[in-house]
Amino acid sequence: MGDREGFEAATTRFAELIKAEGCAGRIVWVWPEDVLATGNRFLYVREPVPSGNAMRAREMYEKVMELNCGLRMADVCVGHDATYCCMWGRPEDHEKEHQLWPSRGLMMSVKKESSRVEGRIVRNGLLWRFLSWRYRGRQRMKELMFS
Numbered sequence: 001m002g003d004r005e006g007f008e009a010a011t012t013r014f015a016e017l018i019k020a021e022g023c024a025g026r027i028v029w030v031w032p033e034d035v036l037a038t039g040n041r042f043l044y045v046r047e048p049v050p051s052g053n054a055m056r057a058r059e060m061y062e063k064v065m066e067l068n069c070g071l072r073m074a075d076v077c078v079g080h081d082a083t084y085c086c087m088w089g090r091p092e093d094h095e096k097e098h099q100l101w102p103s104r105g106l107m108m109s110v111k112k113e114s115s116r117v118e119g120r121i122v123r124n125g126l127l128w129r130f131l132s133w134r135y136r137g138r139q140r141m142k143e144l145m146f147s
Contacts, residue, residue: 005106007061014108016074018083021110023075026082029057034085035119036131037141042118043077045084045133057087064089065106070147074109076145077119083110084119086146 005013011027019025028049037045064071071089078084111117121129 003066007058010061010073010106014085017087017108018075018110022113023078023083023110023116024081027085028079028082029053030076030084030086031056032139032142035142035143035145036122036128036135037138038135039126039138039141042120043084044122044135045077045079045119045126046128047121047123060087060089070105070107072107072109075111075116077117079119079121082119088146 015027016026018027030045030049031053034046034049034053036046038044061071069089071087073085073087076086078082122131
């Protein structure tokens with residue numbers, strides 16, 4: 001990876017940025033399947049998130065940085081003791097001019113307080129399935145959050 005910072009260093013720097021913006025500094029990596037869009041100013045977040053989420057984030061970080069493409073880390077929503085975050089940066093997406101990330105390197109973004117989205121935790125699998133069914137028509141909104 002040359003002189004680029006590793007995943008741990010980048011994540012630590014991102015956590016510091018999150019704390020500086022007044023959010024919980026504990027990062028929980030989420031993917032589209034871990035959240036439910038509601039059409040309101042909150043998202044449902046499935047907890048516990050799958051154990052492989054952090055490894056998936058690490059693998060994405062390392063692959064995209066190795067390819068010398070751009071990668072973005074961003075907050076999705078905030079919970080009581082964690083900030084739920086995502087990262088994206090697939091090499092094929094960098095051909096699209098409308099993307100809001102650098103062509104190379106790492107970009108970090110955290111929403112200001114006025115635009116933050118609340119994360120409501122769902123720990124019950126049956127409730128998660130019900131909410132998934134109830135909000136099934138709103139899930140296309142996640143494309144904007146995760147792309």
